[in-house]
Amino acid sequence: MMRISISAVAALTLLSATVAVGQDNATGKRTFSSGYRFVEMTGEELFGNVCQGCHMPDATGASGAGTYPALASNKNLESASYPIFLVINGRRGMPGFGDMMTDGQVAAVVNYLRTHFGNTYQDAVTAKDVQDARPNK
Template identity: 50%
Template sequence: MMRRLALATAVFAASASLCSTGPAHADAASSAGGGPAIKADSGQQVYQHVCQGCHMANGQGGVGAARIPALAHNAKLESAGYPTYVVLNGLGGMPWFNGMLSDAQVAAVITYVRTHFGNDYKDPVKSADIAALRGPAPTMEN
């Protein structure tokens, strides 16, 4: 566990940007360590450092007053276009990651999710596929 924590610290310390977009929420002093760029290369790393905060380490999501969808055994992942759209633009309560994740990171994490958690969609997603679907990122208030 300590090794993984050390890795996480290194990953994010390196990405801390002092000229980031700044606190996006009034009550948040979040610009340090929470800058827009995430330094994680592999799809697995992106999943662990970003996605599993909601979708869980096992991809099962969760159910409370509302639902965080399970990514495990998810037939909606069959066409890569759908998860690409959702990751770039968000959906309902899920934030957009356009502007936070690079084309390569989005491609890697979608490829990862489509080939793990009981999903077996083998056609890899490429950076160029993401770039083609990426529009301008929304402008955070403040």
């Protein structure tokens, strides 16, 4: 039977908390989402604190306990409505984040994904686009 020491548990807890901490590039202050809503506002912060844990920091995806698709150079991001739908509602193993993000936050992270990691889709998503995509608007 494998035993895990208290110090190992404490170290893992600290590491997991560190992953959820981001940095506001404008102020240099650290951010940490607590509770039910995310506090990060930029697409980069949201990706770093919400998405990269599964999709990896370089957005190349991963497999192991589950399969997390690559977002880098992803042709499925061409139609802005697709990533909006996924972020709001989730799909398969990905939870929906629609209740945890404002329309502006969803638009920010979708725009970030569509313009980074080898994606060059320049038609920006607006908060109104996200609002219109929400069920029971």
